[in-house]
Amino acid sequence: MAKKENQNIADSTEQKIFDAAHEVFVQKGMDGAKMQEIADRAGINKALLHYYYRSKDKLYEAVARAVIGRAAPMISQLIESDKPLEEKIRHFIEIYISIISKNPFIPLFIISEINKHPDHFFEKILPAELPKPQIFIRQVEEEIAAGRIRPVNPKHLVINIVSMCVFPFIAKPMARFALGLNSAELKIFLEERKVQVTEFVLASLRP
């Protein structure tokens, strides 16, 4: 057996390959990514890619599964908690935007690849426990029944909230152009959205 002596898991060849592949796939998608570029960025020979991950598809699948598997639980944990509705919405928007800020390429990656290979994604890559908004939806219905919020269609409410959190990040360059912001101003603007979106939603829910 061969194991490098002073080498933690993070520096292992397999991990280096995975990290490089993650970068390239997420930024360029399945088609745009080239095995040679992944090899170069990992600092190894192209043949080693196939030694650890048999094919481009397999490597892509590993990356895609990790991306989704990392994002999904955070959301479901939040959405399924038993906090009161207003607090839940506040927390959801805050955390959702924070996560995306730190991983700005992920949403577009997921959306693009789902649109190109929907079957593949839903069969092989998605974890069984994707966050389901049913609990959230029931909670909204209860609040409406109690007269504490304006009557709204809860499914549309969910989509509205997610849309306002995610879309500005995937449309960044367009937003910059349309609003006439430079890079620094855009960063501030996106950070502002945590409170702006929260206020917007809660204002709309007033009875």
Add this chain to the structure above:
Amino acid sequence: MAKKENQNIADSTEQKIFDAAHEVFVQKGMDGAKMQEIADRAGINKALLHYYYRSKDKLYEAVARAVIGRAAPMISQLIESDKPLEEKIRHFIEIYISIISKNPFIPLFIISEINKHPDHFFEKILPAELPKPQIFIRQVEEEIAAGRIRPVNPKHLVINIVSMCVFPFIAKPMARFALGLNSAELKIFLEERKVQVTEFVLASLRP
């Protein structure tokens, strides 16, 4: 000169190529699109592509420019009209969602390609007169000053509205999955959004 006798412009070889390229580029993006597939779908030889459009880049540019050039004026016309604010918002959401319903691949195409080649897009493809929301923003500020709507940051309002209109279409498969809808139900759901988003926005703007 050689011109086919019974042949209108729509059936011309150049148009057939353009239409086929439009389909393929919009669905698969620059990288995913193959010249051979475009030729096949246009029912012609691959060399003819290069006869009419010298290179893949040129063909792509023609398609991209047409896509943007078609979408932008409709929006700006609407956003720059002098209707009262509420009516303008109603119209904007209604028309925006209608347009996207008929061209479901366009938004993701624009966003993906802008993210991959931002410079190229803003230098070569975008028409000078991209819809600028300044007039809309000023109008919102006036309404706030007059106390007719709740104080909101108008830039965030613009982004909120556009997000809620566009995002559900580009995240269609995910929305289907998360909300547990079949294809027909999703279509209804997206149509419902015209009134749902309008109500949601106007409710949030109540003073």
Add this chain to the structure above:
DNA sequence: GAACAGTTTAACCAGTTGGTTAATTTTAGG
């Protein structure tokens, strides 16, 4: 009907891509 420009094609080409091979180096264990 010959000459001619515009159109279309089959065959081809060079570069790139994902993937393989066989040989070399490194590492662990007796």
Add this chain to the structure above:
DNA sequence: CCTAAAATTAACCAACTGGTTAAACTGTTC
């Protein structure tokens, strides 16, 4: 040390890609 397994590499390959070429076809004009 020596050996065998694991890790790594250089060289290679077949398929595909965007793009070219030269020849053939089509219609118009005189």
